[in-house]
Amino acid sequence: MRFHGEVAVVTGGAGGIGRASAKLLANQGARVVVADIDEASGQESVRQIEQDGNDAVFHPVDVSDYHSVQTLADFTVRTYGGLDIMFNNAGIFGDGAENVINMPVETYRRMVAINQDGVFYGIKAAANVMKERGGVIINTASIYAFIADRNQLPYHATKAAVVGMTKAAALELAKYNIRVVAIAPGMIDTALIDPWREDEHVWNTVQKAHMRRKFGTAEQVANVVAFLASDEASFLNGHEYFVDDGAASFKR
Numbered sequence: 001m002r003f004h005g006e007v008a009v010v011t012g013g014a015g016g017i018g019r020a021s022a023k024l025l026a027n028q029g030a031r032v033v034v035a036d037i038d039e040a041s042g043q044e045s046v047r048q049i050e051q052d053g054n055d056a057v058f059h060p061v062d063v064s065d066y067h068s069v070q071t072l073a074d075f076t077v078r079t080y081g082g083l084d085i086m087f088n089n090a091g092i093f094g095d096g097a098e099n100v101i102n103m104p105v106e107t108y109r110r111m112v113a114i115n116q117d118g119v120f121y122g123i124k125a126a127a128n129v130m131k132e133r134g135g136v137i138i139n140t141a142s143i144y145a146f147i148a149d150r151n152q153l154p155y156h157a158t159k160a161a162v163v164g165m166t167k168a169a170a171l172e173l174a175k176y177n178i179r180v181v182a183i184a185p186g187m188i189d190t191a192l193i194d195p196w197r198e199d200e201h202v203w204n205t206v207q208k209a210h211m212r213r214k215f216g217t218a219e220q221v222a223n224v225v226a227f228l229a230s231d232e233a234s235f236l237n238g239h240e241y242f243v244d245d246g247a248a249s250f251k252r
């Protein structure tokens with residue numbers, strides 16, 4: 001067992017990477033709060049974790065609302081007595097339909113509210129609890145923090161912000177023995193990339209963006225999340241870790 005009752009919160013725990021991570025953390029001995037705006041799918045994550053004989057509970061959250069994130073942190077402390085691992089993972093992706101010239105300002109603002117503000121709120125609320133006994137905060141960035149695609153400007157902006165916040169928070173929180181790291185996944189086969197699924201040409205092109213020409217799976221990302229959350233990663237701090245089969249490393 002990697003964990004011994006450590007308490008983990010996973011935002012975006014109703015879907016792809018979040019659900020796989022919540023399941024793996026629980027399977028390796030953590031007690032998990034699955035948090036998501038999608039209550040039905042979040043409850044399904046909990047059902048699957050309990051079916052494996054592990055410990056989890058669902059709590060609703062809208063990460064774009066600080067009060068909601070604070071309520072989640074309070075619930076976690078009330079329910080499990082603390083918070084050791086915060087996985088700020090909830091996020092949305094653009095539909096790829098709009099060039100920056102035509103991009104509605106509201107589209108940009110919504111992306112910032114969820115992908116960027118949501119991570120800031122998660123760091124702030126978690127650190128307030130963790131300052132007593134240390135902990136680990138893992139933020140989901142993306143290779144899109146580092147390489148550009150067309151018609152996804154707001155997504156790039158928010159994921160680059162996640163990388164910046166990770167470094168700044170790691171530095172500020174080090175004195176509380178709180179590590180802060182980020183993951184930068186390549187394209188992972190989850191509901192997030194459904195817009196690409198409809199067009200076979202696009203789908204195949206995106207697969208080829210990886211060195212071995214295949215999407216990653218949520219489970220492959222979860223393995224890295226569980227490692228980063230564990231004591232095996234105790235000297236890892238303030239960086240992003242690519243989980244992308246080299247996608248951000250080569251010229252296409």
Ligand SMILES: NC(=O)c1ccc[n+]([C@@H]2O[C@H](COP(=O)([O-])OP(=O)(O)OC[C@H]3O[C@@H](n4cnc5c(N)ncnc54)[C@H](O)[C@@H]3O)[C@@H](O)[C@H]2O)c1
Nearest residue numbers: 012014015016017037062063090091142185187188190192
């Ligand atoms: N799938 C990919 O290719 C990929 C690549 C790089 C980074 N990411 C990032 O990984 C993270 C997880 O995405 P995924 O691929 O598992 O997709 P997903 O759509 O399966 O999961 C995202 C989850 O976030 C939840 N969510 C959305 N808005 C929310 C809000 N306001 N409050 C709370 N929860 C909210 C959704 O309900 C969903 O369960 C995201 O941050 C995404 O940007 C994904």
